[in-house]
Amino acid sequence: MSKDTLNKANFFSDMKKFMPLLKNLVSKDFKIKYRRSVLGVAWSVLNPLFTMLVITTVFGKLLKIEVDNFATYYIVGFAIWNFFSEATSSSLSSILSSAALIKKVYIPKYIFPLEKCLFSLVNFFFTLIAVVIVMLFQGFVPSITTILFPIPVIYCFVFVCGVSLFLSAATVYFRDIQHLYGVLLTILMYLTPIIYPLEILKDYKLVLRIVELNPITHYVEYFRGLVMYNHIPGLKENLICAGMAIGVFLIGALVFKKAQRKFILHI
Amino acid sequence: MINENAVELRNVEMHFNMSKEKLESLKEYFLKLVKRQLHYEDFVAVNDVSFDIKKGDVFGIVGLNGCGKSTTLKIISGILEPTKGTVKTYGTIAPLIELGAGFDMDLTARENIYLNGSVLGYSKKFIDEKFQDIVDFSEMHEFLDVPMKNYSSGMVARIAFAIATVTTPDILIVDEILAVGDFLFQQKCEERINSMINDDTTVIIVSHSIEQIERLCKHCVWLEKGKIKMIGDALEVCDAYKNSQR
Numbered sequence: 308m309s310k311d312t313l314n315k316a317n318f319f320s321d322m323k324k325f326m327p328l329l330k331n332l333v334s335k336d337f338k339i340k341y342r343r344s345v346l347g348v349a350w351s352v353l354n355p356l357f358t359m360l361v362i363t364t365v366f367g368k369l370l371k372i373e374v375d376n377f378a379t380y381y382i383v384g385f386a387i388w389n390f391f392s393e394a395t396s397s398s399l400s401s402i403l404s405s406a407a408l409i410k411k412v413y414i415p416k417y418i419f420p421l422e423k424c425l426f427s428l429v430n431f432f433f434t435l436i437a438v439v440i441v442m443l444f445q446g447f448v449p450s451i452t453t454i455l456f457p458i459p460v461i462y463c464f465v466f467v468c469g470v471s472l473f474l475s476a477a478t479v480y481f482r483d484i485q486h487l488y489g490v491l492l493t494i495l496m497y498l499t500p501i502i503y504p505l506e507i508l509k510d511y512k513l514v515l516r517i518v519e520l521n522p523i524t525h526y527v528e529y530f531r532g533l534v535m536y537n538h539i540p541g542l543k544e545n546l547i548c549a550g551m552a553i554g555v556f557l558i559g560a561l562v563f564k565k566a567q568r569k570f571i572l573h574i
Numbered sequence: 575m576i577n578e579n580a581v582e583l584r585n586v587e588m589h590f591n592m593s594k595e596k597l598e599s600l601k602e603y604f605l606k607l608v609k610r611q612l613h614y615e616d617f618v619a620v621n622d623v624s625f626d627i628k629k630g631d632v633f634g635i636v637g638l639n640g641c642g643k644s645t646t647l648k649i650i651s652g653i654l655e656p657t658k659g660t661v662k663t664y665g666t667i668a669p670l671i672e673l674g675a676g677f678d679m680d681l682t683a684r685e686n687i688y689l690n691g692s693v694l695g696y697s698k699k700f701i702d703e704k705f706q707d708i709v710d711f712s713e714m715h716e717f718l719d720v721p722m723k724n725y726s727s728g729m730v731a732r733i734a735f736a737i738a739t740v741t742t743p744d745i746l747i748v749d750e751i752l753a754v755g756d757f758l759f760q761q762k763c764e765e766r767i768n769s770m771i772n773d774d775t776t777v778i779i780v781s782h783s784i785e786q787i788e789r790l791c792k793h794c795v796w797l798e799k800g801k802i803k804m805i806g807d808a809l810e811v812c813d814a815y816k817n818s819q820r
Contacts (some may be wrong), residue, residue: 335681339680402676412693413653
Protein backbone atom coordinates (compact mmCIF):
# COMPACT_ATOMS: atom_id res chain seq x y z
CA MET A 308 0.00 0.00 0.00
CA SER A 309 1.44 3.29 -0.99
CA LYS A 310 0.23 6.41 0.69
CA ASP A 311 1.31 9.94 0.25
CA THR A 312 0.85 11.43 3.70
CA LEU A 313 0.22 14.89 2.43
CA ASN A 314 -2.17 14.06 -0.34
CA LYS A 315 -5.69 15.34 0.00
CA ALA A 316 -6.91 12.53 -2.22
CA ASN A 317 -7.26 10.26 0.80
CA PHE A 318 -10.05 12.44 2.16
CA PHE A 319 -12.53 9.58 2.19
CA SER A 320 -10.25 6.97 3.71
CA ASP A 321 -9.41 9.56 6.38
CA MET A 322 -13.08 10.14 6.96
CA LYS A 323 -13.68 6.44 7.47
CA LYS A 324 -10.65 6.00 9.69
CA PHE A 325 -11.55 8.88 11.96
CA MET A 326 -15.29 8.27 12.28
CA PRO A 327 -14.77 6.53 15.66
CA LEU A 328 -12.79 9.57 16.81
CA LEU A 329 -15.68 11.85 15.90
CA LYS A 330 -18.04 9.66 17.86
CA ASN A 331 -15.71 9.45 20.85
CA LEU A 332 -15.17 13.20 20.95
CA VAL A 333 -18.92 13.84 20.97
CA SER A 334 -19.45 11.37 23.79
CA LYS A 335 -16.46 12.86 25.65
CA ASP A 336 -18.00 16.34 25.46
CA PHE A 337 -21.27 14.91 26.62
CA LYS A 338 -19.74 13.11 29.60
CA ILE A 339 -17.70 16.12 30.66
CA LYS A 340 -20.64 18.49 30.36
CA TYR A 341 -22.79 16.57 32.81
CA ARG A 342 -20.23 14.84 34.97
CA ARG A 343 -20.80 15.58 38.65
CA SER A 344 -24.00 17.56 38.16
CA VAL A 345 -26.87 16.10 40.13
CA LEU A 346 -29.53 16.44 37.46
CA GLY A 347 -27.11 15.57 34.68
CA VAL A 348 -28.62 15.39 31.27
CA ALA A 349 -31.95 16.76 32.50
CA TRP A 350 -30.33 20.19 32.31
CA SER A 351 -30.49 20.00 28.54
CA VAL A 352 -34.27 19.96 28.86
CA LEU A 353 -34.56 22.27 31.87
CA ASN A 354 -32.38 25.06 30.50
CA PRO A 355 -34.56 25.85 27.50
CA LEU A 356 -37.64 25.62 29.74
CA PHE A 357 -36.27 28.19 32.17
CA THR A 358 -35.16 30.49 29.34
CA MET A 359 -38.65 30.17 27.88
CA LEU A 360 -40.21 31.13 31.23
CA VAL A 361 -38.09 34.25 31.48
CA ILE A 362 -38.69 35.34 27.90
CA THR A 363 -42.45 34.70 27.96
CA THR A 364 -42.72 36.70 31.16
CA VAL A 365 -40.73 39.63 29.83
CA PHE A 366 -41.90 39.71 26.23
CA GLY A 367 -45.27 37.98 26.45
CA LYS A 368 -46.62 39.53 29.64
CA LEU A 369 -44.74 42.81 30.12
CA LEU A 370 -44.00 43.95 26.58
CA LYS A 371 -47.11 42.25 25.25
CA ILE A 372 -46.01 40.76 21.97
CA GLU A 373 -49.13 39.64 20.11
CA VAL A 374 -48.68 36.04 19.09
CA ASP A 375 -50.99 33.12 19.75
CA ASN A 376 -49.39 30.50 21.95
CA PHE A 377 -46.39 32.71 22.58
CA ALA A 378 -44.57 30.15 24.74
CA THR A 379 -44.68 27.57 21.97
CA TYR A 380 -43.92 30.19 19.34
CA TYR A 381 -40.85 31.23 21.25
CA ILE A 382 -39.43 27.86 22.19
CA VAL A 383 -39.77 26.48 18.67
CA GLY A 384 -37.71 29.37 17.33
CA PHE A 385 -35.36 29.22 20.27
CA ALA A 386 -34.56 25.56 19.61
CA ILE A 387 -33.21 26.34 16.14
CA TRP A 388 -31.50 29.52 17.24
CA ASN A 389 -29.87 27.87 20.22
CA PHE A 390 -28.55 25.10 18.00
CA PHE A 391 -26.97 27.67 15.71
CA SER A 392 -25.47 29.84 18.43
CA GLU A 393 -24.17 26.97 20.54
CA ALA A 394 -22.61 25.11 17.61
CA THR A 395 -20.92 28.12 16.09
CA SER A 396 -19.62 29.64 19.30
CA SER A 397 -18.18 26.36 20.52
CA SER A 398 -16.54 25.48 17.21
CA LEU A 399 -15.10 28.98 17.04
CA SER A 400 -12.29 28.01 19.41
CA SER A 401 -12.31 24.29 18.60
CA ILE A 402 -9.08 24.39 16.59
CA LEU A 403 -7.29 26.52 19.16
CA SER A 404 -8.27 24.33 22.07
CA SER A 405 -7.18 21.19 20.23
CA ALA A 406 -3.74 22.65 19.64
CA ALA A 407 -2.05 20.00 21.78
CA LEU A 408 -3.50 17.26 19.65
CA ILE A 409 -3.01 18.92 16.28
CA LYS A 410 0.66 19.55 17.02
CA LYS A 411 1.39 15.96 17.86
CA VAL A 412 -0.70 13.59 15.82
CA TYR A 413 -1.95 13.70 12.27
CA ILE A 414 -5.71 14.16 12.42
CA PRO A 415 -7.88 15.72 9.74
CA LYS A 416 -8.56 19.09 11.29
CA TYR A 417 -12.14 19.52 10.16
CA ILE A 418 -12.98 16.87 12.77
CA PHE A 419 -12.89 19.48 15.51
CA PRO A 420 -15.49 22.02 14.32
CA LEU A 421 -17.59 19.19 12.93
CA GLU A 422 -17.58 17.49 16.31
CA LYS A 423 -18.88 20.63 18.02
CA CYS A 424 -21.68 20.89 15.46
CA LEU A 425 -22.66 17.27 16.06
CA PHE A 426 -22.57 17.75 19.80
CA SER A 427 -24.89 20.74 19.48
CA LEU A 428 -27.16 18.71 17.26
CA VAL A 429 -27.44 16.11 20.02
CA ASN A 430 -28.31 18.90 22.44
CA PHE A 431 -30.86 20.20 19.96
CA PHE A 432 -32.73 16.92 20.22
CA PHE A 433 -32.90 17.34 23.98
CA THR A 434 -34.28 20.83 23.47
CA LEU A 435 -36.99 19.24 21.35
CA ILE A 436 -38.17 17.40 24.46
CA ALA A 437 -38.64 20.80 26.09
CA VAL A 438 -40.54 21.94 22.99
CA VAL A 439 -42.92 19.00 23.31
CA ILE A 440 -43.42 19.68 27.02
CA VAL A 441 -44.34 23.31 26.34
CA MET A 442 -46.72 22.29 23.57
CA LEU A 443 -48.48 19.77 25.78
CA PHE A 444 -48.65 22.31 28.57
CA GLN A 445 -50.31 24.88 26.31
CA GLY A 446 -52.68 22.22 25.05
CA PHE A 447 -51.27 22.72 21.58
CA VAL A 448 -51.84 19.86 19.17
CA PRO A 449 -48.87 19.48 16.84
CA SER A 450 -49.84 19.49 13.19
CA ILE A 451 -49.39 16.38 11.08
CA THR A 452 -46.69 18.17 9.07
CA THR A 453 -44.48 18.00 12.16
CA ILE A 454 -43.11 14.69 10.94
CA LEU A 455 -41.26 16.60 8.22
CA PHE A 456 -39.22 18.49 10.81
CA PRO A 457 -35.88 16.82 9.93
CA ILE A 458 -35.84 18.75 6.64
CA PRO A 459 -35.21 22.23 8.09
CA VAL A 460 -32.90 20.66 10.68
CA ILE A 461 -30.76 19.19 7.91
CA TYR A 462 -30.65 22.53 6.08
CA CYS A 463 -29.73 24.25 9.29
CA PHE A 464 -27.06 21.67 10.12
CA VAL A 465 -25.33 22.12 6.77
CA PHE A 466 -25.48 25.89 7.23
CA VAL A 467 -24.12 25.65 10.76
CA CYS A 468 -21.23 23.44 9.61
CA GLY A 469 -20.30 26.00 6.97
CA VAL A 470 -20.30 28.88 9.44
CA SER A 471 -18.38 26.80 11.98
CA LEU A 472 -15.67 25.79 9.52
CA PHE A 473 -15.21 29.39 8.52
CA LEU A 474 -15.14 30.73 12.07
CA SER A 475 -12.81 28.08 13.47
CA ALA A 476 -10.29 28.73 10.70
CA ALA A 477 -10.54 32.51 10.93
CA THR A 478 -10.11 32.49 14.71
CA VAL A 479 -6.73 30.81 14.38
CA TYR A 480 -5.44 33.88 12.58
CA PHE A 481 -7.45 36.55 14.36
CA ARG A 482 -8.17 35.85 17.99
CA ASP A 483 -10.33 38.98 18.23
CA ILE A 484 -13.17 37.04 16.70
CA GLN A 485 -13.61 35.22 20.00
CA HIS A 486 -14.56 38.47 21.69
CA LEU A 487 -16.41 39.97 18.78
CA TYR A 488 -18.61 36.99 18.17
CA GLY A 489 -20.66 37.37 21.34
CA VAL A 490 -21.82 40.80 20.21
CA LEU A 491 -22.45 39.54 16.70
CA LEU A 492 -24.60 36.75 18.05
CA THR A 493 -26.73 39.19 20.02
CA ILE A 494 -27.30 41.34 16.93
CA LEU A 495 -28.08 38.28 14.86
CA MET A 496 -30.53 37.02 17.47
CA TYR A 497 -32.58 40.19 17.26
CA LEU A 498 -32.46 39.97 13.48
CA THR A 499 -34.15 36.58 13.70
CA PRO A 500 -37.88 36.36 14.45
CA ILE A 501 -37.63 34.36 17.66
CA ILE A 502 -39.30 36.59 20.21
CA TYR A 503 -41.36 38.62 17.72
CA PRO A 504 -43.41 37.76 14.64
CA LEU A 505 -42.26 38.99 11.22
CA GLU A 506 -45.49 41.02 10.91
CA ILE A 507 -44.39 43.66 13.41
CA LEU A 508 -41.68 44.67 10.95
CA LYS A 509 -44.10 45.48 8.12
CA ASP A 510 -43.62 49.22 8.60
CA TYR A 511 -39.84 48.93 8.66
CA LYS A 512 -39.04 47.82 5.16
CA LEU A 513 -35.26 48.00 5.54
CA VAL A 514 -35.13 45.95 8.73
CA LEU A 515 -37.54 43.44 7.24
CA ARG A 516 -35.28 43.05 4.23
CA ILE A 517 -32.25 42.42 6.45
CA VAL A 518 -34.16 39.93 8.57
CA GLU A 519 -35.23 38.11 5.44
CA LEU A 520 -31.64 37.95 4.24
CA ASN A 521 -30.71 36.18 7.46
CA PRO A 522 -30.62 32.44 6.66
CA ILE A 523 -31.61 31.51 10.21
CA THR A 524 -34.89 33.38 9.73
CA HIS A 525 -35.74 30.95 6.97
CA TYR A 526 -34.88 27.87 9.02
CA VAL A 527 -36.84 29.14 12.00
CA GLU A 528 -39.89 29.98 9.88
CA TYR A 529 -39.69 26.67 8.03
CA PHE A 530 -39.51 24.72 11.28
CA ARG A 531 -42.27 26.75 12.87
CA GLY A 532 -44.51 26.40 9.82
CA LEU A 533 -44.24 22.62 10.02
CA VAL A 534 -44.71 22.30 13.76
CA MET A 535 -47.28 25.03 14.46
CA TYR A 536 -49.14 26.08 11.34
CA ASN A 537 -49.60 22.91 9.33
CA HIS A 538 -47.74 24.58 6.52
CA ILE A 539 -45.39 22.88 4.11
CA PRO A 540 -43.10 25.41 2.43
CA GLY A 541 -43.11 25.34 -1.35
CA LEU A 542 -40.33 24.72 -3.81
CA LYS A 543 -39.13 28.31 -3.76
CA GLU A 544 -38.68 28.36 0.02
CA ASN A 545 -36.91 25.00 -0.11
CA LEU A 546 -34.56 26.25 -2.79
CA ILE A 547 -33.76 29.36 -0.74
CA CYS A 548 -33.06 27.29 2.38
CA ALA A 549 -30.96 24.70 0.60
CA GLY A 550 -29.17 27.29 -1.52
CA MET A 551 -28.14 29.37 1.48
CA ALA A 552 -27.00 26.27 3.38
CA ILE A 553 -24.95 24.84 0.52
CA GLY A 554 -23.52 28.21 -0.43
CA VAL A 555 -22.34 28.97 3.07
CA PHE A 556 -21.05 25.43 3.51
CA LEU A 557 -18.96 25.62 0.34
CA ILE A 558 -17.47 28.97 1.33
CA GLY A 559 -16.69 27.70 4.83
CA ALA A 560 -15.17 24.47 3.57
CA LEU A 561 -13.02 26.27 0.99
CA VAL A 562 -11.71 28.81 3.47
CA PHE A 563 -11.00 26.05 5.96
CA LYS A 564 -9.22 23.91 3.41
CA LYS A 565 -7.02 26.79 2.32
CA ALA A 566 -6.24 27.89 5.86
CA GLN A 567 -5.66 24.54 7.53
CA ARG A 568 -2.20 23.94 6.07
CA LYS A 569 -0.80 26.72 8.18
CA PHE A 570 -2.81 26.17 11.36
CA ILE A 571 0.07 24.49 13.07
CA LEU A 572 2.28 27.54 12.66
CA HIS A 573 -0.24 29.76 14.42
CA ILE A 574 -1.63 27.73 17.29
CA MET B 575 9.40 -3.46 -8.75
CA ILE B 576 9.06 -3.73 -5.02
CA ASN B 577 9.74 -0.51 -3.26
CA GLU B 578 12.41 -1.01 -0.65
CA ASN B 579 11.96 2.30 1.08
CA ALA B 580 9.62 3.09 3.92
CA VAL B 581 10.30 6.82 3.94
CA GLU B 582 11.67 9.05 1.20
CA LEU B 583 12.59 12.66 1.83
CA ARG B 584 13.58 14.76 -1.16
CA ASN B 585 15.08 18.22 -0.73
CA VAL B 586 12.83 18.95 2.18
CA GLU B 587 12.87 22.49 3.49
CA MET B 588 10.84 23.89 6.32
CA HIS B 589 10.56 27.62 6.80
CA PHE B 590 8.94 29.37 9.71
CA ASN B 591 7.81 32.95 9.77
CA MET B 592 9.38 34.39 12.83
CA SER B 593 7.44 37.60 13.01
CA LYS B 594 9.06 39.73 15.65
CA GLU B 595 5.77 40.72 17.19
CA LYS B 596 3.10 38.10 17.31
CA LEU B 597 0.08 39.64 15.62
CA GLU B 598 -3.03 38.28 17.13
CA SER B 599 -5.61 40.94 16.61
CA LEU B 600 -7.31 42.33 13.57
CA LYS B 601 -6.63 45.92 14.55
CA GLU B 602 -2.91 45.32 14.89
CA TYR B 603 -2.85 43.46 11.61
CA PHE B 604 -4.52 46.22 9.62
CA LEU B 605 -2.49 48.94 11.26
CA LYS B 606 0.70 47.17 10.34
CA LEU B 607 -0.61 46.36 6.90
CA VAL B 608 -1.39 50.00 6.23
CA LYS B 609 1.96 51.13 7.59
CA ARG B 610 3.65 48.35 5.64
CA GLN B 611 5.33 47.11 8.74
CA LEU B 612 4.58 43.45 8.32
CA HIS B 613 8.08 42.12 8.65
CA TYR B 614 8.76 38.48 8.78
CA GLU B 615 12.03 36.92 9.55
CA ASP B 616 12.48 33.71 7.69
CA PHE B 617 13.77 30.91 9.84
CA VAL B 618 14.88 27.73 8.13
CA ALA B 619 14.42 24.84 10.53
CA VAL B 620 15.17 22.11 8.01
CA ASN B 621 17.32 22.95 5.04
CA ASP B 622 17.48 20.79 1.93
CA VAL B 623 17.38 17.43 3.64
CA SER B 624 17.10 14.28 1.57
CA PHE B 625 17.39 10.71 2.76
CA ASP B 626 15.72 7.36 2.43
CA ILE B 627 14.86 4.96 5.19
CA LYS B 628 14.73 1.32 4.16
CA LYS B 629 11.94 -0.98 5.21
CA GLY B 630 12.75 -2.76 8.45
CA ASP B 631 15.52 -0.33 9.27
CA VAL B 632 16.01 1.21 12.68
CA PHE B 633 16.91 4.77 12.00
CA GLY B 634 18.20 7.28 14.50
CA ILE B 635 18.29 11.05 14.31
CA VAL B 636 20.82 12.84 16.51
CA GLY B 637 21.82 16.43 16.92
CA LEU B 638 21.83 19.30 19.37
CA ASN B 639 18.72 21.07 20.56
CA GLY B 640 17.07 23.06 17.81
CA CYS B 641 18.82 21.31 14.96
CA GLY B 642 15.56 20.26 13.35
CA LYS B 643 15.12 16.74 14.72
CA SER B 644 11.57 17.11 15.91
CA THR B 645 10.60 19.16 12.88
CA THR B 646 11.89 16.38 10.65
CA LEU B 647 9.87 13.82 12.59
CA LYS B 648 6.76 15.96 12.33
CA ILE B 649 7.25 16.26 8.60
CA ILE B 650 7.59 12.50 8.27
CA SER B 651 4.47 11.83 10.32
CA GLY B 652 2.44 14.31 8.28
CA ILE B 653 1.78 16.84 11.01
CA LEU B 654 3.80 19.54 9.29
CA GLU B 655 3.76 20.15 5.60
CA PRO B 656 7.22 21.00 4.22
CA THR B 657 7.64 24.39 2.57
CA LYS B 658 9.60 22.80 -0.25
CA GLY B 659 10.40 19.28 -1.29
CA THR B 660 8.45 16.07 -1.01
CA VAL B 661 7.94 13.38 1.59
CA LYS B 662 6.71 9.94 0.74
CA THR B 663 5.84 7.33 3.32
CA TYR B 664 4.76 3.78 2.62
CA GLY B 665 2.53 2.11 5.14
CA THR B 666 0.81 2.99 8.38
CA ILE B 667 2.53 5.32 10.80
CA ALA B 668 2.23 5.25 14.57
CA PRO B 669 3.64 8.39 16.10
CA LEU B 670 4.95 8.28 19.64
CA ILE B 671 5.70 11.97 19.69
CA GLU B 672 5.22 13.34 23.18
CA LEU B 673 2.94 10.79 24.70
CA GLY B 674 -0.48 11.46 26.02
CA ALA B 675 -1.46 14.19 23.62
CA GLY B 676 -4.87 12.70 23.09
CA PHE B 677 -5.83 12.38 26.72
CA ASP B 678 -8.51 14.30 28.49
CA MET B 679 -7.54 14.45 32.11
CA ASP B 680 -11.15 14.61 33.32
CA LEU B 681 -11.92 11.21 31.88
CA THR B 682 -10.97 7.90 33.43
CA ALA B 683 -8.19 5.77 32.04
CA ARG B 684 -10.74 3.38 30.58
CA GLU B 685 -12.46 6.17 28.66
CA ASN B 686 -9.13 7.64 27.63
CA ILE B 687 -7.96 4.36 26.15
CA TYR B 688 -10.88 4.48 23.75
CA LEU B 689 -10.45 8.18 23.06
CA ASN B 690 -6.73 8.00 22.45
CA GLY B 691 -7.15 4.84 20.41
CA SER B 692 -9.51 6.64 18.08
CA VAL B 693 -7.10 9.58 17.88
CA LEU B 694 -4.61 7.11 16.46
CA GLY B 695 -7.27 5.88 14.06
CA TYR B 696 -8.15 2.54 15.65
CA SER B 697 -11.72 1.25 15.43
CA LYS B 698 -13.77 0.57 18.55
CA LYS B 699 -13.87 -3.12 17.78
CA PHE B 700 -10.11 -3.22 17.58
CA ILE B 701 -9.68 -1.52 20.94
CA ASP B 702 -12.25 -3.86 22.48
CA GLU B 703 -10.11 -6.77 21.38
CA LYS B 704 -6.86 -5.24 22.56
CA PHE B 705 -8.16 -3.63 25.73
CA GLN B 706 -6.83 -6.33 28.02
CA ASP B 707 -3.40 -6.24 26.36
CA ILE B 708 -3.20 -2.51 26.88
CA VAL B 709 -4.13 -2.75 30.54
CA ASP B 710 -1.79 -5.68 31.12
CA PHE B 711 1.12 -3.92 29.51
CA SER B 712 0.58 -0.71 31.43
CA GLU B 713 -0.03 -2.61 34.71
CA MET B 714 -2.69 -0.09 35.69
CA HIS B 715 -5.42 -2.56 36.60
CA GLU B 716 -6.45 -0.97 39.89
CA PHE B 717 -6.58 2.57 38.53
CA LEU B 718 -8.68 2.03 35.43
CA ASP B 719 -11.69 3.97 36.66
CA VAL B 720 -9.80 6.84 38.23
CA PRO B 721 -9.79 10.17 36.37
CA MET B 722 -6.41 10.62 34.72
CA LYS B 723 -5.81 13.95 36.43
CA ASN B 724 -5.00 11.92 39.54
CA TYR B 725 -2.31 9.96 37.73
CA SER B 726 1.40 10.66 37.99
CA SER B 727 3.19 11.49 34.74
CA GLY B 728 4.87 8.09 34.73
CA MET B 729 1.49 6.39 34.97
CA VAL B 730 0.14 8.48 32.11
CA ALA B 731 3.16 7.54 30.02
CA ARG B 732 2.58 3.84 30.70
CA ILE B 733 -0.97 4.00 29.40
CA ALA B 734 0.04 6.10 26.42
CA PHE B 735 2.88 3.81 25.42
CA ALA B 736 0.68 0.77 25.78
CA ILE B 737 -1.99 2.23 23.49
CA ALA B 738 0.41 3.50 20.86
CA THR B 739 2.27 0.22 20.53
CA VAL B 740 -0.68 -2.12 20.60
CA THR B 741 -0.63 -2.41 16.82
CA THR B 742 2.34 -3.33 14.78
CA PRO B 743 2.57 -0.31 12.52
CA ASP B 744 4.70 -0.26 9.38
CA ILE B 745 6.52 2.79 10.67
CA LEU B 746 6.98 3.65 14.33
CA ILE B 747 8.15 7.11 15.27
CA VAL B 748 9.72 7.46 18.70
CA ASP B 749 10.61 10.89 20.05
CA GLU B 750 12.36 11.04 23.40
CA ILE B 751 9.63 9.10 25.09
CA LEU B 752 11.67 6.48 26.78
CA ALA B 753 12.88 9.00 29.30
CA VAL B 754 9.73 8.71 31.41
CA GLY B 755 8.70 5.81 33.57
CA ASP B 756 10.80 3.83 35.99
CA PHE B 757 13.70 1.70 34.78
CA LEU B 758 11.62 -1.49 34.74
CA PHE B 759 9.11 0.13 32.45
CA GLN B 760 11.85 1.56 30.27
CA GLN B 761 13.21 -1.94 29.82
CA LYS B 762 9.76 -3.16 28.95
CA CYS B 763 9.37 -0.42 26.34
CA GLU B 764 12.69 -1.25 24.77
CA GLU B 765 11.72 -4.90 24.66
CA ARG B 766 8.50 -4.02 22.89
CA ILE B 767 10.37 -1.85 20.39
CA ASN B 768 12.87 -4.66 19.82
CA SER B 769 10.07 -7.13 19.16
CA MET B 770 8.59 -4.69 16.67
CA ILE B 771 11.93 -4.41 14.95
CA ASN B 772 11.95 -8.16 14.58
CA ASP B 773 8.46 -7.91 13.05
CA ASP B 774 9.89 -5.84 10.21
CA THR B 775 8.59 -2.52 11.47
CA THR B 776 10.58 0.49 10.41
CA VAL B 777 11.51 2.46 13.50
CA ILE B 778 12.63 6.07 13.57
CA ILE B 779 14.13 7.21 16.87
CA VAL B 780 15.09 10.62 18.13
CA SER B 781 17.00 10.68 21.36
CA HIS B 782 19.60 12.59 23.25
CA SER B 783 20.82 9.38 24.74
CA ILE B 784 23.58 8.37 22.37
CA GLU B 785 23.87 5.00 24.11
CA GLN B 786 20.25 4.26 23.30
CA ILE B 787 20.75 5.13 19.63
CA GLU B 788 23.91 3.02 19.47
CA ARG B 789 22.13 0.11 21.13
CA LEU B 790 18.97 0.17 19.00
CA CYS B 791 19.76 1.73 15.63
CA LYS B 792 21.29 0.39 12.45
CA HIS B 793 21.53 3.65 10.58
CA CYS B 794 21.66 7.20 11.74
CA VAL B 795 21.61 10.76 10.52
CA TRP B 796 23.25 13.65 12.30
CA LEU B 797 21.60 17.00 11.78
CA GLU B 798 23.24 20.32 12.42
CA LYS B 799 21.41 23.61 11.98
CA GLY B 800 18.84 21.96 9.78
CA LYS B 801 21.34 20.33 7.46
CA ILE B 802 22.66 16.83 7.21
CA LYS B 803 26.11 16.73 8.75
CA MET B 804 26.62 13.03 8.40
CA ILE B 805 24.58 9.99 7.48
CA GLY B 806 25.35 6.31 7.51
CA ASP B 807 26.08 3.48 9.90
CA ALA B 808 24.79 4.23 13.38
CA LEU B 809 28.02 3.51 15.26
CA GLU B 810 30.16 5.62 12.94
CA VAL B 811 27.80 8.58 13.03
CA CYS B 812 27.46 8.37 16.80
CA ASP B 813 31.23 8.23 17.21
CA ALA B 814 31.70 11.30 15.06
CA TYR B 815 28.90 13.09 16.88
CA LYS B 816 30.36 12.27 20.30
CA ASN B 817 33.84 13.36 19.25
CA SER B 818 32.59 16.67 17.91
CA GLN B 819 31.12 17.53 21.28
CA ARG B 820 34.41 17.37 23.08
